[in-house]
Amino acid sequence: MMNNLDSKAVSDSRQSKTPAQNIVILALCTALIFVQQIALAGLPNIELVSFLVILYAKIFRFKSLYIIYVFAMLEGMFYGFHIWWISYLYVWTILALITIAFSAVKSPIIWAVISGTFGLFFGTLCAIPYLIMGGPSMAIAYWVSGIPFDLIHCVSNFALCLLLWKPLEKITSKLL
Amino acid sequence: MKKTNKSNTKTIVIAVTALILLVAVFFTAYQLLRQRGAEGAKTIHVDVTVGDETIKTVDINTDAEYLRQALEEENLIEGEEGAYGLWVVTVAGRTADSGKEEWWSLYKNGEFSMTGVDDTPLEDGDSFEYRLTVGYDE
Numbered sequence A: 001m002m003n004n005l006d007s008k009a010v011s012d013s014r015q016s017k018t019p020a021q022n023i024v025i026l027a028l029c030t031a032l033i034f035v036q037q038i039a040l041a042g043l044p045n046i047e048l049v050s051f052l053v054i055l056y057a058k059i060f061r062f063k064s065l066y067i068i069y070v071f072a073m074l075e076g077m078f079y080g081f082h083i084w085w086i087s088y089l090y091v092w093t094i095l096a097l098i099t100i101a102f103s104a105v106k107s108p109i110i111w112a113v114i115s116g117t118f119g120l121f122f123g124t125l126c127a128i129p130y131l132i133m134g135g136p137s138m139a140i141a142y143w144v145s146g147i148p149f150d151l152i153h154c155v156s157n158f159a160l161c162l163l164l165w166k167p168l169e170k171i172t173s174k175l176l
Numbered sequence B: 001m002k003k004t005n006k007s008n009t010k011t012i013v014i015a016v017t018a019l020i021l022l023v024a025v026f027f028t029a030y031q032l033l034r035q036r037g038a039e040g041a042k043t044i045h046v047d048v049t050v051g052d053e054t055i056k057t058v059d060i061n062t063d064a065e066y067l068r069q070a071l072e073e074e075n076l077i078e079g080e081e082g083a084y085g086l087w088v089v090t091v092a093g094r095t096a097d098s099g100k101e102e103w104w105s106l107y108k109n110g111e112f113s114m115t116g117v118d119d120t121p122l123e124d125g126d127s128f129e130y131r132l133t134v135g136y137d138e
Helices: A002-015 A019-039 A049-079 A083-088 A091-101 A108-126 A128-173 B002-033 B067-073
Strands: B042-050 B053-062 B077-082 B085-091 B102-108 B127-134
Touching: A019 A049, A049 A083, A049 A091, A049 A108, A049 A128, A083 A091, A083 A108, A083 A128, A091 A108, A108 A128, A108 B002, A128 B002, B042 B067, B053 B067, B067 B077, B085 B102, B085 B127
Parallel strands: B042 B127
Antiparallel strands: B042 B053, B077 B085, B102 B127
16 A cells, blocks of 8 residues: 555656656766766776766666767767767667666666677777778778777676666655 | 574675675686787787877787887887876877867777777787877867
8 A cells, every 4th residue: 555655656756757857867877977077087997977878878778868869969068079989879778778678677787798798899889980981891990909808897887787787776866 | 693604604605705706707707808919020000099190000010919019119109007098198299189179089990999008909900090189178
């Protein structure tokens, strides 16, 4: 009975958000993902972008794409619209779509595996523009030279997701 | 309930094992495919370009297997150690001004190098160019 009441309260709270409130929440989430990216930029492939994209896609579902594309634009404006930026237009979208497809998953360990796998394949996904521009040899050279960083990315994504999933999922869910 | 828990545990074990296997595949691919420098004596050619002007051109005889060692033996480069290796700031006495978005791009045998100075392997007859580039979106 209590659970039913709780669910109703959550449901009412979700319905009570105005479009303006939703925009503010999405804007704050975008600011958070952008600021932490800059703050952690000095560390080799240790970042919270993957974790936050998974979290946002799990909570906000397709609305998370607004965050992803505004974030990509901000990155381009801050660092310059170089070739790597093209990959930002699809890598985070792929991660968000994978998350939405697996949204029924509850285990933090499975989310950590998804995040770690994404980190491992990050360089592979980013090699696609080099494949188009310079052919297979350039794409393979880019991919191979980045494998040590992909391995770091995998381990750090796995560990950060495992550590942060429960507390931050709880907090972010309340934003709905 | 017990059956569900057992099934969840099985899924987690399979997922973690699959990730570990993928890591092993990537590690093996790196060991097999990464470029290694040639052993023994070799001669490489290095040009340093600022705008349209070549400010330094030099042939280097070296036993180094990677570019950084060869250039440091000639005192051609200086830079800052970073997470990705040496970030080259000064080449042949010319320092890139980050305030003007200047940076040194590296070309190997006429092609933009996909590796930094630490990881660029050397072979006899290789030709390198350090080109002062302006703008981080170049």
